[in-house]
Amino acid sequence: MADTSFDLIVIGGGPGGYVAAIRASQLGMKTAVVEREHLGGICLNWGCIPTKALLRSSEINHLLHNLGEFGFSADNIRFDLDKVVKRSRAVAKQLASGVGHLLKKNKVAVFDGNAALDGVEGSLRRVKVSKDGSPDTALTAKNVILATGARARTIPGLEPDGEFIWSYREAMVPKSMPKRLLVVGSGAIGIEFASFYRNMGAEVTVIEVADRILPVEDEEIGAFARKAFEKQGMRILTGAKLGTLVKENGTVTVPVEAGGKSETFIVDRVISAVGIVGNVEGLGLEGTRVVVEKTHVTIDPFCATGEPNVYAIGDLAGAPWLAHKASHEGVVCVEKLAGKDVHPIDWSNIPGCTYSRxxxxxxxxxxxxxxxxxxxxxxxxxxxxxxxxxxxxxxxxxxxxxxxxxxxxxxxxxxxxxxxxxxxxxxxxxxxxxxxxxxxxxxxxxxxxxxxxxxxxxxxxxxxxxxxx
The missing domain is CATH 3.30.390.30 (FAD/NAD-linked reductase, C-terminal dimerisation domain)
Known part of the structure; x- marks a missing residue:
């Protein structure tokens, strides 16, 4: 029978959770990870890694169409979209499987299922693990780290349908290349997809409700990037408002107001990239002192929540929503638990990166x-x-x-x-x-x-x- 008593239980096996678990094990803690879907989380499976593989393919496509600048020529340049997507998925699979190996190597127990806080038992926290109607598994630990990440935000009228309106998941595995694409949102995710599809030959329009693209970046840098994207043929509308989308005859009609003007776009696909919400549901936070603000758990600079012995890291714990931020929080959190002399997290020292061209x-x-x-x-x-x-x-x-x-x-x-x-x-x-x-x-x-x-x-x-x- 599997052991159910631990020093630390990490709920979520993404770049925050699995890194925290490995570091905890290195520091002598008996550690478990509970993951409901894929080890490596969104980052390795549907985010950071596979998107970079796609963007690399698009960079190669751009170079192939500009060989003359380097003294080369080639005829009949074309790409196989299925192979481009398969390579991206293979890269993600390779790295995700590596996470399982690392956890095993570091003697971290892995439980498959949904986890939730389930009260206290003396000085221990109880965690309930549920999976597909099977009997629940009861775990206990001195400390629990919540690392459940986040998911794409949806807004009324722009709900992904898997066919015409895509979330990041559909955008990463297109069955065919859209000729005309509209991207709603110009943060890192929206701009990366806009860059990928533009460099693969699609006509791309970016719609942003704010008055500039990449709104978290320095205004001068954002303006420079916008000029570069527009030089590549990308259309960008800021201060824009979407009307009601109409799906018919295999296309999407999108009315847009921007700059005092109205314009209607007819596109093959729409990508919704309008932010994320934390995965706070089903964690058993009711009745605890964990504070949730705007779907994200509030933490201190050592990742402690308001509930004793319960911590939170990564996207669940708020901006910046970056994998390396999650990993750093995980390490700081467990080192503090182990009594190490660690510096509190300075979120202003977390770098932000957008991998567009x-x-x-x-x-x-x-x-x-x-x-x-x-x-x-x-x-x-x-x-x-x-x-x-x-x-x-x-x-x-x-x-x-x-x-x-x-x-x-x-x-x-x-x-x-x-x-x-x-x-x-x-x-x-x-x-x-x-x-x-x-x-x-x-x-x-x-x-x-x-x-x-x-x-x-x-x-x-x-x-x-x-x-x-």
């Missing part, structure tokens, strides 16, 4: 938020067109922007747009974690020729010392 990456405060927080600032910028490696790569479209506190030299924020900036942002993340000032960054030697030199030059520009522009 061009990519967008950022950490810390935007220029506007820095000013709103009362900082007197210095701002530096450097364009990719001034960087030798970017030009040699054929990727001169991009820029780096940094924001410093004028008095202390603290790096308040960094904002990048361009090729491979999601790989570069970690340099600024490390700088912020180490509380680096402009002096250390200016005296760091960046290798030449690399695109990372733009990061150095942007810092120099903030202090009127830029060399190459």
């Amino acid at each position: 061009p990519q967008i990456a950022s950490v810390g405060l935007t220029e506007a938020r820095a000013k709103a927080a009362g900082h007197e600032i210095r701002v530096g910028r450097f364009p990719f067109v001034g960087n030798g490696k970017a030009i040699a790569m054929g990727e001169p479209e991009g820029m780096v922007k940094v924001v410093f506190d004028r008095a202390s030299g603290e790096l308040l924020g960094a904002h990048l747009v361009g090729a491979e900036v999601t790989e570069m942002i970690q340099g600024y993340v490390i700088a912020r974690t180490l509380e680096t000032t402009e002096q250390e960054l200016m005296h760091s030697v960046f290798p030449h020729p690399t695109v990372s030199e733009t990061m150095h030059e942007a810092v120099l520009d903030a202090y009127d010392q830029v060399i190459h522009f």
Whole structure:
């Protein structure tokens, strides 16, 4: 009979849950994970990983149609959509199966089913696991971490139907390539899908209710990205309002109001990317002191909820909704439980990445938020067109922007747009974690020729010392 008593039970096996469980086991805790669907969660199975595989295919398609710039030519360029999708699913499957191996290697017990808090038993928390009408399994543990993630938000009139109106799931496994596509929402998810389908040849229109795309990013970076997307042939309408969608004759008619004008779009498919809601239902939170605000569990900087010995991490615990944030929270949470001397989580040091073409990456405060927080600032910028490696790569479209506190030299924020900036942002993340000032960054030697030199030059520009522009 399987053991049912643990030091820690993690509810949810996504990038927050499984990482927390592994770290807990490393620290000597007897640990269990309860997962109702797929180990690896949305990220590995239907989010971060398979979308990057799709985006890689779309980048290759773009390159193949621009071979002349590099001295090559090719005829009859085409793609097999079924193979593109199959590769994406295979990548996801490989990594998800690896999670099961890692949990087994670290002696973490895995239970299949839906889990819910079920009261207390002395000093222990009870957790009930249910699965497909089978008898419930009763588990106990000293501590419980809620890591159930989130799901796509739906709004009236834009409910995904699996055929004409897609959620992210349908958008990742298209049976055919739509010729005309409308994407509702311009956050990271919406923009990534818009970029994928545009680079695969679809006509793409993006609708955003806010007055600009990528609304959490620095306004200047968002404006730069918008120009790049529009140059690729993408249509973008901001400050837009949707009318009633009509599905008929294999198409969707979408009336839109934007900029004081009305326009009607006839498209093959619509992707809804209007945010997420936390999976708080069925967790047994009723009667506990766990606080839920706008579908997300409220936590402190060590991931504790208002209920003793109950913690929450990842998308369930609110923004930023990022896999690496979930993993970091999981590690901090269990290290605190193990009595380690750990720093409280500083969510402003969590980098955000959008893997479109061009990519967008950022950490810390935007220029506007820095000013709103009362900082007197210095701002530096450097364009990719001034960087030798970017030009040699054929990727001169991009820029780096940094924001410093004028008095202390603290790096308040960094904002990048361009090729491979999601790989570069970690340099600024490390700088912020180490509380680096402009002096250390200016005296760091960046290798030449690399695109990372733009990061150095942007810092120099903030202090009127830029060399190459």
